Amino acid sequence: MARGKKIYEGKAKTLYEGPEPGTIIQYFKDDATAFNGEKHASIAGKGVLNNRISAHLMTQLESIGVPTHFMKQVNMREQLVRKVEIIPIELVMRNIAAGSLCKRLGVKEGTVLSRPLVEYYYKDDSLGDPLVGEDHCMVMGWADPYELEEMVNMAWRINDYLNGLFAGIGLRLVDFKLEFGRVWDEDGNLYVLLADEICPDTCRLWDTKTGEKMDKDRFRFDLGDLVEGYQYVAEKLGLIPESGIMQDGSVDEKLAEKLSNIENELASARKLRSINKAKPRKA
Ligand SMILES: Nc1ncnc2c1ncn2[C@@H]1O[C@H](COP(=O)(O)OP(=O)(O)OP(=O)(O)O)[C@@H](O)[C@H]1O
Ligand SMILES: [Mg+2]
Numbered sequence: 001m002a003r004g005k006k007i008y009e010g011k012a013k014t015l016y017e018g019p020e021p022g023t024i025i026q027y028f029k030d031d032a033t034a035f036n037g038e039k040h041a042s043i044a045g046k047g048v049l050n051n052r053i054s055a056h057l058m059t060q061l062e063s064i065g066v067p068t069h070f071m072k073q074v075n076m077r078e079q080l081v082r083k084v085e086i087i088p089i090e091l092v093m094r095n096i097a098a099g100s101l102c103k104r105l106g107v108k109e110g111t112v113l114s115r116p117l118v119e120y121y122y123k124d125d126s127l128g129d130p131l132v133g134e135d136h137c138m139v140m141g142w143a144d145p146y147e148l149e150e151m152v153n154m155a156w157r158i159n160d161y162l163n164g165l166f167a168g169i170g171l172r173l174v175d176f177k178l179e180f181g182r183v184w185d186e187d188g189n190l191y192v193l194l195a196d197e198i199c200p201d202t203c204r205l206w207d208t209k210t211g212e213k214m215d216k217d218r219f220r221f222d223l224g225d226l227v228e229g230y231q232y233v234a235e236k237l238g239l240i241p242e243s244g245i246m247q248d249g250s251v252d253e254k255l256a257e258k259l260s261n262i263e264n265e266l267a268s269a270r271k272l273r274s275i276n277k278a279k280p281r282k283a
Helices: 046-063 100-105 134-139 145-167 226-236 253-259
Strands: 006-009 013-017 023-028 031-034 039-042 070-073 078-082 089-096 112-122 171-184 190-195 203-207
Touching: 023 046, 046 070, 046 078, 046 145, 046 226, 046 253, 089 145, 112 134, 112 145, 134 145, 145 171, 145 190
Parallel strands: none
Antiparallel strands: 006 013, 013 023, 023 078, 031 039, 070 078, 089 112, 089 171, 171 190, 171 203
8 A cells, every 4th residue: 555755753653645635644654752752662573463453453343333543454563544634632541540640649559449430631742741620621622522522522432441441451541541532524513533652652451360561661671581571461452472472582574464455445435523612401
């Protein structure tokens, strides 16, 4: 599939114009960064694994009715997605205390929260993606109340689904980060889609039995080989063979290329639900 001009180079992915207007090719890089870019490394295999895992999770979510930007996995490093206008808010859903929540509030890591907690972070690297409240999102014009409601509803649904999915393969979904974007149809109706990626870079996943961390914290805190953790997740999800996709420290290209032929094309079948911006009627 022909990819067009480079649009954006992020820390984990590069975006190119897609073959049709309104589409984008997401290229998953091997780069790993942490602490707002302070720590950086290139880790062979990471891009391939994240592409595969994210394509799979997005497909699963589509199948339960969560509208996503995902269209198709193109090859081992690239996927075709719908171009959206990214809402500049990272929504974090937490089930168990970890990471910045522990640091900020002094909660002990591993504390199971009384219910899932939704947090918003303003997407701005120069400010270090600060924690913000719902009111900030609305007053600053990053999202309106209807969009926020749609995002939160989707996040709860995603959390319920992914909790079960990961529990079934012996992993605890500790927390995860979501990004959403806007698209409009010809009639000007607005749709909010799940965008970006869902993978061990953006989720915390702990082994149920051993507590071993299988996510990006391996890189952040030097807890072990990152690719081993990501391969563990991919293998448990049934996406790669037990023997993994690496050979002598690099990706087994032949094997990895075959992994991209699996995911289906949901784009044509998708049914989107536009946001109803009408004021709720008083009872
Ligand atoms: N469907 C989409 N349409 C347009 N942009 C998208 C889409 N999905 C994801 N993006 C954006 O593409 C970029 C992905 O690159 P990457 O994840 O590497 O960025 P990043 O380094 O984390 O930077 P950022 O702080 O901008 O997220 C992000 O800015 C993300 O918001
Ligand atoms: Mg990102």
